[in-house]
Amino acid sequence: xxxxxxxxxxxxxxxxxxxxxxxxxxxxxxxxxxxxxxxxxxxxxxxxxxxxxxxxxxxxxxxxxxxxxxxxxxxxxxxxxxxxxxxxxxxxxxxxxxxxxxxxxxxxxxxxxxxxxxxxxxxxxxxxxxxxxxxxxxxxxxxxxxxxxxxxxxxxxxxxxxxxxxxxxxxxxxxxxxxxxxxxxxxxxxxxxxxxxxxxxxxxxxxxxxxxxxxxxxxxxxxxxxxxxxxxxxxxxxxxxxxxxxxxxxxxxxxxxxxxxxxxxxxxxxxxxxxxxxxxxxxxxxxxxxxxxxxxxxxxxxxxxxxxxxxxxxxxxxxxxxxxx
Amino acid sequence: xxxxxxxxxxxxxxxxxxxxxxxxxxxxxxxxxxxxxxxxxxxxxxxxxxxxxxxxxxxxxxxxxxxxxxxxxxxxxxxxxxxxxxxxxxxxxxxxxxxxxxxxxxxxxxxxxxxxxxxxxxxxxxxxxxxxxxxxxxxxxxxxxxxxxxxxxxxxxxxxxxxxxxxxxxxxxxxxxxxxxxxxxxxxxxxxxxxxxxxxxxxxxxxxxxxxxxxxxxxxxxxxxxxxxxxxxxxxxxxxxxxxxxxxxxxxxxxxxxxxxxxxxxxxxxxxxxxxxxxxxxxxxxxxxxxxxxxxxxxxxxxxxxxxxxxxxxxxxxxxxxxxx
Numbered sequence: 140x141x142x143x144x145x146x147x148x149x150x151x152x153x154x155x156x157x158x159x160x161x162x163x164x165x166x167x168x169x170x171x172x173x174x175x176x177x178x179x180x181x182x183x184x185x186x187x188x189x190x191x192x193x194x195x196x197x198x199x200x201x202x203x204x205x206x207x208x209x210x211x212x213x214x215x216x217x218x219x220x221x222x223x224x225x226x227x228x229x230x231x232x233x234x235x236x237x238x239x240x241x242x243x244x245x246x247x248x249x250x251x252x253x254x255x256x257x258x259x260x261x262x263x264x265x266x267x268x269x270x271x272x273x274x275x276x277x278x279x280x281x282x283x284x285x286x287x288x289x290x291x292x293x294x295x296x297x298x299x300x301x302x303x304x305x306x307x308x309x310x311x312x313x314x315x316x317x318x319x320x321x322x323x324x325x326x327x328x329x330x331x332x333x334x335x336x337x338x339x340x341x342x343x344x345x346x347x348x349x350x351x352x353x354x355x356x357x358x359x360x361x362x363x364x365x366x367x368x369x370x371x372x373x374x375x376x377x378x379x380x381x382x383x384x385x386x387x388x389x390x391x392x393x394x395x396x397x398x399x400x401x402x403x404x405x406x407x408x409x410x411x412x413x414x415x416x417x418x419x420x421x422x423x424x425x426x427x428x429x430x431x432x433x434x435x436x437x438x439x440x441x442x443x444x445x446x447x448x449x450x451x452x453x454x455x456x457x458x459x460x461x462x463x464x
Numbered sequence: 465x466x467x468x469x470x471x472x473x474x475x476x477x478x479x480x481x482x483x484x485x486x487x488x489x490x491x492x493x494x495x496x497x498x499x500x501x502x503x504x505x506x507x508x509x510x511x512x513x514x515x516x517x518x519x520x521x522x523x524x525x526x527x528x529x530x531x532x533x534x535x536x537x538x539x540x541x542x543x544x545x546x547x548x549x550x551x552x553x554x555x556x557x558x559x560x561x562x563x564x565x566x567x568x569x570x571x572x573x574x575x576x577x578x579x580x581x582x583x584x585x586x587x588x589x590x591x592x593x594x595x596x597x598x599x600x601x602x603x604x605x606x607x608x609x610x611x612x613x614x615x616x617x618x619x620x621x622x623x624x625x626x627x628x629x630x631x632x633x634x635x636x637x638x639x640x641x642x643x644x645x646x647x648x649x650x651x652x653x654x655x656x657x658x659x660x661x662x663x664x665x666x667x668x669x670x671x672x673x674x675x676x677x678x679x680x681x682x683x684x685x686x687x688x689x690x691x692x693x694x695x696x697x698x699x700x701x702x703x704x705x706x707x708x709x710x711x712x713x714x715x716x717x718x719x720x721x722x723x724x725x726x727x728x729x730x731x732x733x734x735x736x737x738x739x740x741x742x743x744x745x746x747x748x749x750x751x752x753x754x755x756x757x758x759x760x761x762x763x764x765x766x767x768x769x770x771x772x773x774x775x776x777x778x779x780x781x782x783x784x785x786x787x788x789x
Contacts, residue, residue: 140465143785147778154774174499178624182507183770299503342774445508449479449667450775453472457782460468 141464144457148345151454152399155342159183164338164405164413166190173297176414181297181324184416184447186338186403193328194410198286202330204253204430210282211249217271217279218245218252221357222365224266224313229352229379233367239352239377240367242268243359256311257431264365269309276307276436283307287330287436291412294326294440302326302438309434316423318347318380323439325415329407332433333426337384338403341418341451345458346395348381384422417442418451466789469782473670476779477724480667484508489663489730489738491515498622501739506622506649509741509772511663511728518653519735523611527655529578529755535607538573542596542604545570546682547690549591549638554677554704558692564677564702565692567593568684581636582756589690594634601632601761608632612653612761616737619651619765627651627763634759641748643672643705648764650740654732657758658751662709663728666743666776670783671720673706709747742767743776 156162165185170192180187193199219226219242226242245267255267271279277289295301303323311332320341327334339347354377358368382389382396390397407413409428415421425433442448481487490510495517505512518524544551544567551567570592580592596604602614620626628648636657645666652659664672679702683693707714707721715722732738734753740746750758767773 140469140785140789143789144465144469144782147781147785150781151774151778154777155771158774159770174502174622175624177499177503177507178622182502183768185771297499297503299500340771342771443503443508445484446480446510446665446667447772447775449476449483450772450778452479453476453775454778456472456475457469460465460472464465464468 141461144461145345148454148457149399151342152345155340156400160185160340160403162400162403164188164403170293173293176293177297180414181416184340184418186405186416186419187414188405188407189412189414190410192412193288196287196328196330198283198330199410201286202434204257204432207283208250208253211280213248213250214279214282215246216249216252216269217275218247218267218269219243219271220245220365221266221268222264224268224315225317226268226270226357227319228317229381230367232353232355232369237352238355238367238369239379241354241356243357243365256309262363266313268314269307270314272304272306274304274306276305280307287328291326291438294438298324298440300441302440304439306437306439307434308437309432310425311427311431311433312425314425315385316421318382318384318420318422320418320420321439322417322442324417324442326438326440327407327413327415328436328438329409329411330434330436331409331430332428333409334407334413334433334435335424335426336405336407336413336415337422338405338415339420341420342454343399343420344451344455345461346382346393346399347420348393348396349378350381351376352379380420418448466786469786470670473779473782474724476667477670480665481725485510485665485728487725487728489513489728495618498618501618502622505739506741509665509743511730511741511744512739513730513732514737514739515735517737518613518616521612521653521655523608523655524735526611527759529582529757532608533575533578536574536605538575539604539607540571541574541577541594542600543570543572543577543592543594544568544596545690546591546593547589549593549640550642551593551639551682552644553642554706555692557678557680557694562677563680563692563694564704566679566681568682568690581634587688591638593639594632595639597629597631599629599631601630605632612655616651616763619763623649623765625766627765629764631762631764632759633762634757635750636752636756636758637750639750640710641746643707643709643745643747645743645745646764647742647767649742649767651763651765652732652738652740653761653763654734654736655759655761656734656755657753658734659732659738659758659760660749660751661730661732661738661740662747663730663740664745666745667779668724668745669776669780670786671707671718671724672745673718673721674703674783675706676701677704705745743773
């Protein structure tokens with residue numbers, strides 16, 4: 140029975156790609172009709188890049204470092220700091236065992252952040268990333284509000300409601316986002332630089348090796364060095380994806396990862412918008428523009444917890460049963 | 465592992481109902497907006513009855529027997545004949561074993577069919593049902609074409625294409641349709657009488673006991689008696705649902721059938737339109753109007769074979785593996 144379940148999960152992964160997702164991310168020119176967007180992409184849980192859908196936003200030509208400094212000045216913003224660009228990631232803990240670590244969160248003047256990010260003056264062992272995800276574009280970057288839409292009208296019409304959160308992301312190629320999934324429909328607009336996505340549909344859960352890792356966080360001691368701390372509370376754990384598409388050791392340690400269709404890879408450039416469907420595993424790298432920044436604005440829309448979600452839970456439960464057997 | 469798989473399938477059935485389908489069929493007044501219809505019902509694979517969406521069709525008040533006879537006269541139509549109203553059903557074969565039997569197909573003048581259906585003169589052991597499903601409304605009932613729409617504009621807009629077939633159904637309470645599913649999105653308009661549907665979402669596959677049955681058909685010998693015939697070819701089989709919601713023996717013979725949420729039951733009355741989602745198991749009974757007929761027009765729209773279908777196949781494969789283990 141184990142073999143039959145394993146085979147059925149592998150076939151699911153293949154069938155989702157054959158029937159629905161295919162092997163490349165569609166590129167569609169211009170803003171879509173809301174119904175067509177919903178039918179062809181949201182309902183099917185299929186990603187798509189829309190070119191020329193946000194290219195009229197003023198931010199795309201306005202947001203030089205000079206402009207951003209002039210508008211934002213010393214306004215406080217939240218930044219995530221790690222020694223190596225890997226926050227919310229599996230790293231080696233102080234005891235030598237893998238742990239899930241969250242970044243150090245700091246509130247700093249925007250000007251200091253941008254200087255640290257883009258100049259050569261940054262401290263060694265400190266990678267800052269403006270990636271606060273609680274609606275930061277609206278709450279922390281008010282002076283920039285006129286430069287981009289705070290909702291995407293055709294998406295709001297398609298989903299039947301406005302976005303739950305709109306976040307601004309400013310970083311560079313040192314920051315890498317490890318595989319994870321969000322319980323949101325995501326529209327991801329790149330303003331400067333490029334975002335490089337590696338994607339797996341939710342049905343690939345059987346080969347992502349989601350495991351429980353002890354939870355830790357980066358803390359800063361007086362000497363300013365970041366260190367990993369498990370905290371004083373009883374150790375808690377976080378379920379997180381074990382595979383890393385950039386780690387050459389992944390295939391040996393997690394052999395199922397390679398047994399199935401290759402991941403979907405896509406590059407989203409300045410002026411382009413990615414529809415990243417709910418529950419997709421995504422790993423993200425970035426390439427800065429000539430001013431040293433990658434900037435993006437993403438829109439989280441509530442997802443439907445419907446029949447697709449119920450079916451996903453079946454695949455997840457079977458994966459758990461196989462892993463326990 | 466068997467137990468884990470069985471539990472996961474049972475939980476899927478419950479979760480689909482809790483998250484998406486619920487326990488009663490929605491009733492919505494008036495024709496829906498195409499996007500709202502797609503998002504709330506098609507994408508979620510959830511049935512709905514639309515009241516006042518087709519009530520303006522002339523057929524609903526025009527189609528008395530007198531009018532139908534005047535328009536159709538002796539035009540030949542295809543009817544399905546069985547001894548007991550059960551065509552495309554599991555019955556006891558001549559060897560005493562269960563078989564899947566298809567009805568005898570006859571081409572008869574419409575006037576003869578209607579007389580046989582509605583008068584007391586019908587032969588004993590002969591139940592006629594106009595249920596030819598290859599676009600009969602258009603191909604065989606041309607004189608009635610002005611009395612109903614041959615497409616439903618908001619549905620065509622939602623699905624992105626017109627219907628693949630539009631069929632007319634004329635029968636009475638003797639004809640019962642056994643549980644089966646179609647690979648189509650189905651819009652089912654009742655013109656006269658009532659249709660009584662018993663529904664299970666596709667995720668209930670694990671408790672429908674789909675088994676292979678020898679294929680047979682009703683044939684007519686010279687003495688006009690219908691008998692079951694396996695044909696001259698090598699016996700072939702048809703996979704068909706074993707459970708029958710009207711058979712008190714079903715619970716004993718197919719114990720999983722009762723282990724899960726109860727079926728969705730709904731009555732669709734004259735002037736109402738049921739959206740029957742693709743792949744739903746449906747069992748249909750009917751109640752005639754005062755002139756002795758139940759009349760319906762159904763629209764089959766091509767379904768999307770997408771991620772939901774791929775997930776359904778997973779549940780189907782696991783059901784097969786459990787049944788073989």
